[in-house]
Amino acid sequence: MENKTTIHDIAKALKIDASTVSRALNNSPRVSQKTKARILAKANEMGYQRNVLASNLRKSVTNTIGVIVPRISRHFFSSVISGIEEAAYDAGYNVIICQSLEQLKRERKIIETLLANRVAGVLLSVSMETVEFDHLLNMKNNGTPFLFFDRHCEIEGISSVLIDDLQGGFEATEHLILNGCKNIGHFSGPQELAIYRNRTAGYRKALEKHKIPFRPELILRSSLMENDGAEGAKTLLSLPYDIDGLFSANDVAAIGAMKYFKKEGIRVPENVAIVGFSNEPVSGIIDPSLTTIDQPGFQIGQIATKLLLDEISNSSKDNIIIGKTTIQKSSLIERDSSRRIT
């Protein structure tokens, strides 16, 4: 029943030493072709499978990298994960996927577990609650290479693969302006996260460029869930401005707002034009379809993995690793929610 053939079993069966078996299975030049063939045949016959635990223990390495995302159900993150899996798989690494569910507590626990399991490295996109970095600094001191993607923290020596959120925010907002919007509301997320600060900065930059006065009260901060979008829409309508545009820092909140507007009889895009962020699949399906900023998730995953694997292989050579930031381009996808006859 239980499959537990070891190299010792093979060695015994062939009356040779286990070290030779090990070397043969690792295709070492120290074993003659003849015995290699015998060993391989025997291993196959006995259904041998290397015990990765033992192997890794001895080599004191692992071929596993950990990935932490806020939620796997978000399209952007599942694209990134696919990219990571692809790149990791090619390099012979396994991937452990974990979700923090936006909770700092869970993020801490996950990192603890990953470190205990001696993963070779970690790719992470921090939770919305991650305002303290002790667990990340701990991981750094521990010597485990890691790398941020999308949502990062400023930690010296740690690299990030990001998208150009400022540019994305700028394009989204300018697009609204070019479609005739004058009073543009903006939904943003926790300001601790650079992605949201940058999207907001892009918003401001577009206003400035087009000489539209900036009004702080038009920026609403929340967790950007669907309900936050609806609340935000309500708040915007209650302000003494004739809101005619909305740039939401994610699609989910944009959709919440769109639904609220619809319910209140306010037409999209005629009365209010909307642009979201992330290009969730639902955005192409909702009516009117939502203009949004597409992020190349798959590529981000691939790039981040390659960089991490580089760091893993260099970390042994104890040369100082300097945190680098790689920026990926985002692109505006124009759909019906912002298309106006001007």
Place this chain on the structure above:
Amino acid sequence: MENKTTIHDIAKALKIDASTVSRALNNSPRVSQKTKARILAKANEMGYQRNVLASNLRKSVTNTIGVIVPRISRHFFSSVISGIEEAAYDAGYNVIICQSLEQLKRERKIIETLLANRVAGVLLSVSMETVEFDHLLNMKNNGTPFLFFDRHCEIEGISSVLIDDLQGGFEATEHLILNGCKNIGHFSGPQELAIYRNRTAGYRKALEKHKIPFRPELILRSSLMENDGAEGAKTLLSLPYDIDGLFSANDVAAIGAMKYFKKEGIRVPENVAIVGFSNEPVSGIIDPSLTTIDQPGFQIGQIATKLLLDEISNSSKDNIIIGKTTIQKSSLIERDSSRRIT
């Protein structure tokens, strides 16, 4: 830099034996309270972290379970995963999540990797291509406990946690009939998968009950992607029947059809009423909102995990495990795509 305090380091620092340190850290009654306290304090001071690899190797167990789903991006599967994580976490297990992307080749490779990593058990929902079971039988012979959820294969001695697809298909179809549909099309998936056979059986059962003639040509089989839905809709319209209802075995294809109907100026639900399956979040957002069958993903994940953990702990006692099938109820969510003034 590198954190590699071992029990031997602690032992040396305290001038005691490593075995005592090990026992103290495992809270064995064989160590006095006094030394336990000293050891714990020292371990803490030295930043000790148990090397799970070594520990598991010695105990020849692992605290990791593997999960294989077709795609993590599907809402149903990500709910199941959340349930699995919750239950596994409570029991002190880690979870490795893998996606087969509906490819048999990848499924095989994943199982190989999981076995090589000596996971304690595996939870899986097979790919659409899984018509051969050699890799699963291999896993069984290997002695690794596993369990199907949602999509299963008939393998003796292997348990499954399923939803009542027949009942779901029945309810969906009967709902259409009660809303006045007479000529109901049906999108189904690969017939190798029981879930699709059962949903189809439910469809037939509802027709029979209401004495509506069954026409095989109204059943269209595909991979149920969005595009398949559009194609299917086109095919249905080309048939010499006045199609007025559609039961799709998943939401994605239902939405594909809905979009096609809209484009062709056919009104939903007035001309064709539609019911999907799975309750993807997009179904509540699309216009008209899609009536569908909700599956309790989170609970399925929890239940499946508990059953698997049971099998893992019993498997050592080598009592014969008899495959059990646990059925979870699904429920119809009535929305606009099927609501008609009758």
Place this chain on the structure above:
DNA sequence: ACTCAAAATACAATCGATTGTATTATTGAA
């Protein structure tokens, strides 16, 4: 046939934790 370098294989330690057995320390009862 004989030497010697190169090739092939064997020996033995190791990775870090666990655990059965042996030894030492302690305590209570006689």
Place this chain on the structure above:
DNA sequence: TTCAATAATACAATCGATTGTATTTTGAGT
């Protein structure tokens, strides 16, 4: 005080694979 019983700790083997070193085997050249 002394001895047995028990508590506390130490010793040593083990999990399965890897790897540096030592030994044996092979084969070329004389």
